[in-house]
Amino acid sequence: MSPNLAINTGHAAPRPSMRAAGRRAELRAELAALDQVGSVVTLKREETLFYEGDVAEHYFKVVTGAVRSCRLLPDGRRHIGDFYLPGDFIALSEVESYLFTAEAVTDVTLVRYVRRNVDQLIGQRPQLGTCLFAMVCDGLSSAQEQMLLLGRKTAQEKIASFLLMMAEREGQGDRVVLPMTRTDIGDYLGLTTETVSRTLTQLKNEGVITVKGIGEVNIADRETLEDMADGL
Amino acid sequence: MSPNLAINTGHAAPRPSMRAAGRRAELRAELAALDQVGSVVTLKREETLFYEGDVAEHYFKVVTGAVRSCRLLPDGRRHIGDFYLPGDFIALSEVESYLFTAEAVTDVTLVRYVRRNVDQLIGQRPQLGTCLFAMVCDGLSSAQEQMLLLGRKTAQEKIASFLLMMAEREGQGDRVVLPMTRTDIGDYLGLTTETVSRTLTQLKNEGVITVKGIGEVNIADRETLEDMADGL
């Protein structure tokens, strides 16, 4: 009945690059029970799910589509904290108000959970509490990876890391779908839309990726892309 | 007996800038019970507490001194994820291995808790689980603030934000002690040591701060510094 903070999944520690993504998938199954207290919400592209500072009464899970979390500086500079893809949870936290604004990148379907109900459910299924705790820990681990990227990586390393991360999360091998704009990618990586565009072009010219339209990239030379992501 | 994820502290939501720092202090009291399962550890300046990838068997709390968490890119570029000051917890997570290396910035005293024992203690004191959960949430909230800083702020805004954050955490009003080197500050903010130095000199010349030796700064004009931190 107590939250077991040191959950043991019976798996060996994942490779560094798998840390968050691998864990995330593994935990999703445990959380199916949550859906009994969830209701479905849909948003059109660019609509807002909630605003930074709103009283945080819900958790959300993405079913289809993509959501971004963002924060603004007073002069309009924007930062995107994360993209949420199908299966990802949004706003898992005990903080009283939302820490960021959440917007639909595409038309999106979500499940919405009332926090109060989730807390009750945890009383009956203590594993659920453990799972939520683990997911917040994963979020922290992803955030640390992202801080390293934002603080110390070059534009090329950032883009390479981003493409590999998206490929990992989408689980379609070397095919990467980019539902967001270049500006969104820039605001996620701490770059301008022009630099994102130029860097993608450069990777394409070097034969490391191929580009289909604007929303799809194929990783042609994964090894080189991985080396680039790590600054080698 | 269940982890209450939506803890209610009975306080109004703190000001945005107080989010993490204020919360941290508030929760420390609850965690006093932990000390019955803790043992004391001391480190000399520059010694390592644990390495990234080590099996994570302990949590730590800083008693005196300062600790930094860091990660390296293969070519030696370094990023400091956080500085831990007295009262701060290190490595709160359920991840199986440490996600970063932790090193002593100064001579340091810590309390070390065996994770297994903490889990047992939570069985007897469910509030403790709630507290740890809240602390991880705080960490996530700080990380989001830091990502905005790393991705979207200028050198001047970064330094201004850093000084204000340190002042907040040290709780000595406008007096800020900087136990770490300029290089450490740079690696925390995504800058070089030279840029940190130049920016501090510039703030000093503008009369926003005064500098005593290399380890102490006084905030002379807090309002201007706050405007700078927010990019105004």
Add this chain to the structure above:
DNA sequence: CGCCGCATTGAAATTAGTCAATACTCGTGG
């Protein structure tokens, strides 16, 4: 067909980084 929004490309400007020299500081030993 012609917008409209987004992406791409180019050129100039700027910020922060790099490389190099000099100056502090603090602890130690003469």
Add this chain to the structure above:
DNA sequence: CCACGAGTATTGACTAATTTCAATGCGGCG
């Protein structure tokens, strides 16, 4: 008590990466 020296910090000059500003191009939709 002062001089020395190692480790940092500061400052300067130059370089490079990224941003900014400005066109131009492309694609989907009414």
